[in-house]
Amino acid sequence: MTAPRTECQKRMAGLIEELWRLERDLVSDGFDQALARVARELPMRVHQAASGAEAWTWLVPPKWSCQEAYVERMNGERILDRRQHPLHCASYGAPFEGIVSRDVLKAHLTTSKLQPEAIPYAWKHYRDDWGLSCTRSFFDSLTDDAYRVVIRTRHEPGFLKVGEAVVPGSGEEEFVLCAHLDHPAMVNDDLSGVVVGLEVMRSLLKRPRGRFTYRLLLTPETIGSVVWLSQNESLIPRIRGGLFLEMLGTDCPHSLAKSFQGQTRADQCLLAVLQERDPQAWVGPFRKVICNDERQFNAPGVRVPMLSLSRVFHPDTGKWPYPEYHSSLDTPDIISWEKLEESVEMVLAMIDRLERDRYPVNLFKGEVFCTRYNLFVDFYEDPEAHRALFDTLFRIDGSSSIQEIAQACGLPFKQVARILDKLEEKGLVRFSDTPVSPPTGISENEIALKRG
Numbered sequence: 001m002t003a004p005r006t007e008c009q010k011r012m013a014g015l016i017e018e019l020w021r022l023e024r025d026l027v028s029d030g031f032d033q034a035l036a037r038v039a040r041e042l043p044m045r046v047h048q049a050a051s052g053a054e055a056w057t058w059l060v061p062p063k064w065s066c067q068e069a070y071v072e073r074m075n076g077e078r079i080l081d082r083r084q085h086p087l088h089c090a091s092y093g094a095p096f097e098g099i100v101s102r103d104v105l106k107a108h109l110t111t112s113k114l115q116p117e118a119i120p121y122a123w124k125h126y127r128d129d130w131g132l133s134c135t136r137s138f139f140d141s142l143t144d145d146a147y148r149v150v151i152r153t154r155h156e157p158g159f160l161k162v163g164e165a166v167v168p169g170s171g172e173e174e175f176v177l178c179a180h181l182d183h184p185a186m187v188n189d190d191l192s193g194v195v196v197g198l199e200v201m202r203s204l205l206k207r208p209r210g211r212f213t214y215r216l217l218l219t220p221e222t223i224g225s226v227v228w229l230s231q232n233e234s235l236i237p238r239i240r241g242g243l244f245l246e247m248l249g250t251d252c253p254h255s256l257a258k259s260f261q262g263q264t265r266a267d268q269c270l271l272a273v274l275q276e277r278d279p280q281a282w283v284g285p286f287r288k289v290i291c292n293d294e295r296q297f298n299a300p301g302v303r304v305p306m307l308s309l310s311r312v313f314h315p316d317t318g319k320w321p322y323p324e325y326h327s328s329l330d331t332p333d334i335i336s337w338e339k340l341e342e343s344v345e346m347v348l349a350m351i352d353r354l355e356r357d358r359y360p361v362n363l364f365k366g367e368v369f370c371t372r373y374n375l376f377v378d379f380y381e382d383p384e385a386h387r388a389l390f391d392t393l394f395r396i397d398g399s400s401s402i403q404e405i406a407q408a409c410g411l412p413f414k415q416v417a418r419i420l421d422k423l424e425e426k427g428l429v430r431f432s433d434t435p436v437s438p439p440t441g442i443s444e445n446e447i448a449l450k451r452g
């Protein structure tokens with residue numbers, strides 16, 4: 001891949017270089033180090049939960065560490081050693097020491113069918129079992145009858161941590177960005193999402209205050225989101241939507257997984273921007289693209305419409321999610337810094353759309369006499385603009401947002417927004433952050449107010 005060029009790309013590449021080799025298991029010193037480093041990028045609050053604590057139906061796992069792990073022939077020759085690569089020992093694997101038959105050893109080894117020469121990422125979360133990972137050629141080279149295995153790992157009480165950066169908004173509504181910071185010695189899954197999220201927040205911090213409050217959560221995947229949600233239940237009703245960011249460093253077009261509900265305002269706005277900016281993008285329903293913490297946000301009892309943005313579908317090869325996935329080949333070498341920056345811009349454009357998308361409410365009854373307000377467009381002079389004006393006009397009743405009107409009329413968002421801004425200037429429309437019910441828009445009070 002090419003070298004990072006812009007300031008944004010250089011910042012992302014520099015941070016990934018500092019973080020990626022850390023042994024970022026769910027609850028681990030490596031995760032804590034990564035979070036402490038990331039917290040130097042933006043003001044960040046750290047939430048924590050002790051090992052064994054309940055978070056809804058989940059239990060916070062212990063802290064895990066591996067002191068050493070190796071395999072020796074009976075003559076003492078060491079043939080596999082975790083010092084060569086942290087992925088050689090399964091994350092959260094149990095300690096073990098003993099002489100085992102070839103078959104027993106092989107039953108505890110993980111190899112990758114997709115990438116036979118890579119060391120795959122294996123884990124034993126919530127299981128009492130030991131495991132090692134190796135290349136296929138190593139696996140095939142095992143011909144001795146017995147081997148000596150030494151795995152020294154520790155499960156001990158610790159604290160699960162979730163980092164949270166906040167950009168406050170002027171209203172009550174919130175939007176959550178989320179990425180996971182765990183996964184030892186891997187980059188695209190999901191440091192790519194972490195650095196994109198940080199860059200988006202950095203940009204938002206420089207802007208004038210928007211309507212929404214934005215939160216970026218950096219979690220140990222799944223359990224981190226459950227912990228944060230269970231500790232912040234009072235915020236849930238305010239969260240209008242969210243976006244999980246992951247696997248954004250490949251050369252593929254974007255992929256977007258919709259929320260569980262699939263038709264929320266967040267879905268509509270994000271999808272529209274995606275299709276405008278990346279026409280090759282792949283869109284799929286909830287849980288059918290790539291699954292991660294958005295599951296927890298969309299789950300029963302929570303139902304925050306969190307979508308997921310990634311680049312996991314290669315249109316030419318049809319390969320999914322990407323060849324180096326969950327392996328020792330997921331290194332900075334496979335990352336396109338340009339694509340990462342494009343994803344930062346994509347997320348910012350999605351946020352712009354959310355900020356701009358409001359509900360126009362009619363302060364008029366009947367069809368507006370456009371000529372009187374200097375709004376009329378002659379059909380014979382400009383049939384398209386005429387259609388746009390009247391198609392828009394007839395949908396203004398407080399029940400449809402700008403995005404919904406644009407979609408229903410097959411018009412660009414910008415064009416509809418411009419028409420509505422003009423109507424607002426003329427005192428014919430006001431904007432509401434929420435739908436107005438009943439969908440007639442205008443109330444007698446408002447007419448009275450308008451007449452002064």
Ligand SMILES: [Zn+2]
Binds near residue numbers: 183189326
């Ligand atoms: Zn993963």
